[in-house]
Amino acid sequence: MTSHLEVEAINKVYGEVTALDHVSLAVEQGGYVVLLGPSGSGKTTLLSVIGGFTVPTSGRVSIAGRDVTALSPAQRPTTTLFQDYALFPHMSVAGNVGFGLKVRHVSAAEREKRIAAALELVGLAGYGRRGIHEISGGQRQRVALARALVVEPEILLLDEPLGALDLNLRRQMQDELLALQRRTGRSFVHVTHDQEEAMALASLVVVMNKGRIEDQGPPKRIYERPATLFTATFMGESTQIPGRVGEAGLVETAIGALRGTGQQSPGSEVMLIVRPENIRTDANEIDLGPARIREATFQGAHYRVLATSERGAQDFVLRLPPDHAVEPGRALQLSCRPENLVVLSR
Amino acid sequence: MRWSSRLGNALSGFYLTACYVFILLPVAVLILFSFQDGRLPVPPFHGPTLKWYVTAFTNERMMAGLGNSLLVGIGSSALSVILGFLAAYGISRYEFAARRLLQGIIILPLAVSYLLVGMGLLVTLSSLGLGPSLWMVVVGHVVINMPLAFAICLAQLGEHQRKVEWAAKDLGASTFRVLTAVTMPMIAPALIAAFCLCFTLSWDEFIIAFLVTRFDVTLPIVIWTMLRGGLNPQTNAVGSFIFLCSILMLVAVEFLLFRKRRA
Numbered sequence: 001m002t003s004h005l006e007v008e009a010i011n012k013v014y015g016e017v018t019a020l021d022h023v024s025l026a027v028e029q030g031g032y033v034v035l036l037g038p039s040g041s042g043k044t045t046l047l048s049v050i051g052g053f054t055v056p057t058s059g060r061v062s063i064a065g066r067d068v069t070a071l072s073p074a075q076r077p078t079t080t081l082f083q084d085y086a087l088f089p090h091m092s093v094a095g096n097v098g099f100g101l102k103v104r105h106v107s108a109a110e111r112e113k114r115i116a117a118a119l120e121l122v123g124l125a126g127y128g129r130r131g132i133h134e135i136s137g138g139q140r141q142r143v144a145l146a147r148a149l150v151v152e153p154e155i156l157l158l159d160e161p162l163g164a165l166d167l168n169l170r171r172q173m174q175d176e177l178l179a180l181q182r183r184t185g186r187s188f189v190h191v192t193h194d195q196e197e198a199m200a201l202a203s204l205v206v207v208m209n210k211g212r213i214e215d216q217g218p219p220k221r222i223y224e225r226p227a228t229l230f231t232a233t234f235m236g237e238s239t240q241i242p243g244r245v246g247e248a249g250l251v252e253t254a255i256g257a258l259r260g261t262g263q264q265s266p267g268s269e270v271m272l273i274v275r276p277e278n279i280r281t282d283a284n285e286i287d288l289g290p291a292r293i294r295e296a297t298f299q300g301a302h303y304r305v306l307a308t309s310e311r312g313a314q315d316f317v318l319r320l321p322p323d324h325a326v327e328p329g330r331a332l333q334l335s336c337r338p339e340n341l342v343v344l345s346r
Numbered sequence: 347m348r349w350s351s352r353l354g355n356a357l358s359g360f361y362l363t364a365c366y367v368f369i370l371l372p373v374a375v376l377i378l379f380s381f382q383d384g385r386l387p388v389p390p391f392h393g394p395t396l397k398w399y400v401t402a403f404t405n406e407r408m409m410a411g412l413g414n415s416l417l418v419g420i421g422s423s424a425l426s427v428i429l430g431f432l433a434a435y436g437i438s439r440y441e442f443a444a445r446r447l448l449q450g451i452i453i454l455p456l457a458v459s460y461l462l463v464g465m466g467l468l469v470t471l472s473s474l475g476l477g478p479s480l481w482m483v484v485v486g487h488v489v490i491n492m493p494l495a496f497a498i499c500l501a502q503l504g505e506h507q508r509k510v511e512w513a514a515k516d517l518g519a520s521t522f523r524v525l526t527a528v529t530m531p532m533i534a535p536a537l538i539a540a541f542c543l544c545f546t547l548s549w550d551e552f553i554i555a556f557l558v559t560r561f562d563v564t565l566p567i568v569i570w571t572m573l574r575g576g577l578n579p580q581t582n583a584v585g586s587f588i589f590l591c592s593i594l595m596l597v598a599v600e601f602l603l604f605r606k607r608r609a
Contacts, residue, residue: 053512073516084506086513090531099527100517151517 004029004187005050005155010059012045012211019045020056021211027204032181033189034198037208038234043191044159046208050189051157052076064154077154081161085144087132093119093143094128100151118150121180138169149184156181158190162197174200195235199223207231224275225261229344232273239279239316241272242346251343254312255289262343271346276304278340279318281332286341288334291316296326307332373589380582387579398579399587408584411568414480415549418564422487423544427537429488430495435529438503439511449500456493463489464557471558480562486554491544498540502533535602542595542602549595550588 003026012020020042027033035043048054050061052073061069068076079100087096094115101111119125122142132140141161148156158177162170178201181188192198198205199219206216207230214234215227226232233240243253245264250257251272264270279288291307294315302319303326309316316334320326379387381394402408437449455463467486471478507529514528515521530537552566559567565588572581 051516053516073512074518074520078516080513080516082509082513084509086506086509088510088514088528088532090534099514099519103517103519103523147513147517 003027004031004064005033005189006060006062007046007050008060008062010046010049010061011057012042012049012054013057018211020049023059023208023211023213025206025213025216027187027189029187030181030185031187032178032201032203033187033206034202034204035189035191035206035208036193036195036198036234037214038193040210041208042211043193043206043208045211047080047157047159047189047191050155051078051080053080078157079148079151079153080157080159081141081144081148083160083163085140087140087144087147089132091132092128093124093130093132093135096132096143097128097146097150100147104151114150115146118146121149121183122146123176138165138173141165141173145180149180149186153186155187155189158188160191160193162192162194170197177201199235207234209234224340225342226273226344229271229273229346232342232344236275237317238273238275239318241274241314242269243272244269245343253314255309255314256287256311258286258288258341259338260286260341260343261339264343264345269346271344273342273344274336274340276317276319278336279316280335280337281320282335283333284335284337286336286338288316288336291332291334293326293328293330293332295328296320298322307334376582377586377589380579380586382579382582384579387577387582398583402580402583402587405580407568408565408580411563411565414562415565418480418483418487418555419545419548422484422491422548423541425484425488426491426495426544427499427541430492430497430540431499431530431537433492433496434499434503435525438500439508452496453493455489456497458490460490460551460553464554467554468557478558478560480559480564482558483555483564486558487544487548487551490551490554491547494547495540495544498536498543499533502536503529507532539599539602542599546592546595546599549591 005025005027007023007025010020010023011018023042023046025033025046035046037043045054049056052068052071052075056069059069060067063077073080088099091099097115097118098111101114106114115128116125119127122145124139124142124146127135127139127143132143135143161177162173165173174197177188177190190201202219204216205219205222207214207222207226209230215222215231217227222231223235226235229240232238241251241253241255241258243251243258245266245268246252246257247266249266250259251264251270253272258272260272288309290310292310293305293307295306296303300322302321303324305316305318305320305326307316307318308314310331318334378391380398381396382391382398383393383395433452437445437452463486467482467489468478471482476482510532511524511528514524519527550566551564552570555564556567556570563571565584569581569584572578
């Protein structure tokens, strides 16, 4: 069975700059894909290629088994939720939502029914006659969502849709986007630079950097077992321990020989990665040695602690419970589990 | 307040007043003597009377000129706005070689004097074996006004506008549909303002109209012909009327184009 959305070896070159470098991606029907990366990573360009706004230099895009590479945005079974919503300011809410139906020559009665259903879906039932300037930013986004979903696209593309919202509204919209995606059963492709947003939404996270896909997989796997150093650092804070793979598969570091998870050939230069919440003080299998607290900041649910190893030049970032004593200079005995110590090439 | 800043304020106030008097006094005098109850529009002022307005509006040549001016003004402005808008849309929405160059060429007539445009038209006309006519004034006015309409439209077709057009295309609209259902309604104030501005410029344009017409002439030519026969309050009346029309148009532009941007 072929995938619902298939991106094959897409290249996009602007003069000297390569925006997309051999990007391939396959998405199952009903997946929630998040393209994650810093600005300039090519994630927005990729979205634009899928939507048909950007013509790739080479490569192929197919949706639901049909090659759409040569089709214009109007002809593709995709719609886009734009970052600034791009609503039609001279039309009412209903006029906006009904636009896609109107250009498809849907009859007025049928249109009215589907507009009402779409507005209901996004929680704006009864708002049809309002003007775009009479509703709030959050409501505008819902109108944009309804407008994009009412034409029943195979794939909904979302271009940093939550960037303009404040934190509370963003959380709320995340939940609603997920609920909408489940209810409609459509595939969503969502672009963001916010890794928390990515983890909250995605069934598949695609981490991009410099026009390439660095890593792709379920959010849990991406966070816990990143495939590359870039992914590891982009997905959140971690302690990085440089070292070299020795004969027995142990990694020799400044704080001793450690056994991590992940295959690397002997003699190669590697980086060991461990997330702050996985560094423990209760004597686990991997001994990270004694360390002293250098600095601690209270963050509500925990302390974020910076500590320096007593064994060698190595800093740690870890979390301690709020009832732990954290005065600078205090000694800690650090350890972690082998599955939480990931070996990555550097 | 210190005396020096008070003096500064007084001086700048005086300077401003002097500027406005310099600019507006001739117009004020023109309008005042259109109400002159006498045969000459010169001091001392007698009146007021509206008889010169009656004379002017019952003068057949004057009314023919007025009709021609309206025809040329509306025709050339409509053409300028349509062509200018389409050119601006093409330039701002499509990537192609020499785009900047083309934009420069479209703007260029703004820098060419009306005399040159008129002479050029006249030379071209005679080389084509065509006689002078009112239609040539329309052509001349499109030449000078289209760049203006183009520039006004181009300024409106920015990134946000482009995104909205994308959204319309994304929802399945054809380019024609995007233009008529989204772009034009959204920038309608600018289109109307551009029309008004073009009309104002066409309405009192003299040189081109003088060079390329013979029998069907526009209002400024009629006035000029009358002035050659000596001063007459009737010409003041027509002049005041033209001024009033221009002012109304500019007020419309102000409201449509600049008020909106401030909001």
